[in-house]
Amino acid sequence: MIWSDAVRLALRAITAHRLRSFLTLLGIAVGIAAVILLTSIGEGIHQFVLAEFTQFGTNVIGIAPGKTKTGGAPPSGIPTSVRPLTLDDARALERVANATAVTPVIWGNSEVEANGRLRRTTIYGVNAAMVKVFTLRVRSGQFLPPGEDESARGFVVLGAKLKNELFGAENPLGARLRIGSLQFRVVGVLEAKGQFLGIDLDDTAYIPAARALELYNREGLAEIHVSYEEGVPASRVAEAVKAVLKARHGREDFTVTTQEDMLRTLSKILGILTAAVGALGGISLLVGGVGIVTIMTIAVAERTNEIGLLKALGAPSRTILGIFLGEAVVLAAVGGLAGLTLGVGIAQLASFLVPALPVHTPWSFVVLAELVAIVIGLAAGVLPARRAALLDAVEALRAE
């Protein structure tokens, strides 16, 4: 039998029972719509989160003190046998091949007083290379001056929001500012950077790392960040970083995390999340599949005579199997297309009505969903179609 004839026969059989075919197809359509809607939202969130993380550039390696297998540095303040990361360590890393910038990082939360106002805010102890590592932009004044590690002067650079809160529209450059018990002088203000996963990146003050160590009475750095040239494999730079620090510490008492590793892990987790919500929608798809099994079983029973006739006319079992499988697949495929339209439509509507909701429907999902629908049609059709193909011709012809 010619392929297109089989499809035409299937369509004739399906349109002969409009309402019942429509209801069967609706089951699949709702399932596919649910899958595509949920995965669209999942994928939207996936991409949104990744974009949040990559806004600082992806070619950054983080080094934290302590070697941990389970992840996460030991809470600071608790004495450990681990040698702290020092400013010297950070300086040593500047010589690593392909490294473009190295900044130490210490952070804390402190009260800041200036211009007669008081505000609790996040303080970062860093160095001049911070702007380069995390692609910060200075709006006015300058960032912390380079080459002043231990002896760094008490300069401070303000995030856009902190500047507004403390100084309003006034020019803060040169103003005096107190953080905890230390005095600083404002040398620059940064461009607004926006939010990162709900954290305001502009409500911050950047001071030299040595001053932050003093402020928080710490021995070592919280982290060191190394940025490297684009296109260089992260692993190579990570190895070089490890080699330098191992030589200095005598053992590997630190943890190196590449942004690449982190993003890959994050992406994997978010991917699994998307797949999980997709599977959740898949349950309704299963129900749709059962609907097809039911309707095809009824069709085979109703058309027993016709099956006998087809056999008498010389249709081999294979052809009869194909005819009924074809019907199930056409039902599922049409239902799938309807579901895709419905799902993508609702997803678009949702992102239009709730712009904050990230929605993204990749083409691969659309194609995959339609393939899933077809596979469900095949699976649902197999049993009834097999029954049809195996019917005895004489008995089928004699059936009422």
Add this chain to the structure above:
Amino acid sequence: MPQIELRSIERVFTLGDSEVHALRTLDLAVEAGEYIAIMGPSGSGKSTLLNLLGLLDRPNSGTYLLEGRDVTTLTAEEQARVRRERIGFVFQSFHLVPRLTAAENIALPMMLAGIPHGERSRRVAQALKDYGLASRADHRPDQLSGGQRQRVAIARATIMHPAMILADEPTGNLDRATGEDVMGLLEGLNASGVTLIVVTHDAVLGNRARRRVAMEDGRKVEDR
């Protein structure tokens, strides 16, 4: 060589622990182009015989040579091919596909055989004309009279130019005049060389055949 040769065919149906001998040691030889009426009381095995001849059923024992070839040992697939190419069926209850038009019903065997669309419509148009159905091409079976339905069925049975036509009570659901019409069509086909084997209850119609086989309790009791 006869076109059809049955040698001591047995067909036994088992129902629970009782056995029904639908056919007992049946021998039959049919030359190409013959016109045979199979007659006999209800339950005598006429339909069973016709189903065997049409390769819809297999005997429990005995051999069936069709055009010199033992067809009882063929695979299901090969038997389907023989049915497609050599045998045309006409049934008492027409067995038209209700959702297809007259033209599509006639085209069905060609569709199953994979004959391309153009060739198909040419042959269907010719058949519709030959059987006086030209104005009914796009009607569905429920829009046709009994006689018209059986004409569609006969057109369908002949569209693949089979070597034989097997008709099980083709006039059973028709009034006498229409029935004679339909028999006339079948006899016309026979006149053009197609072997015609008709099962009938009707002695008048049966007597029109050149050869009559009478069955009783699964046996051939008369053949002349």
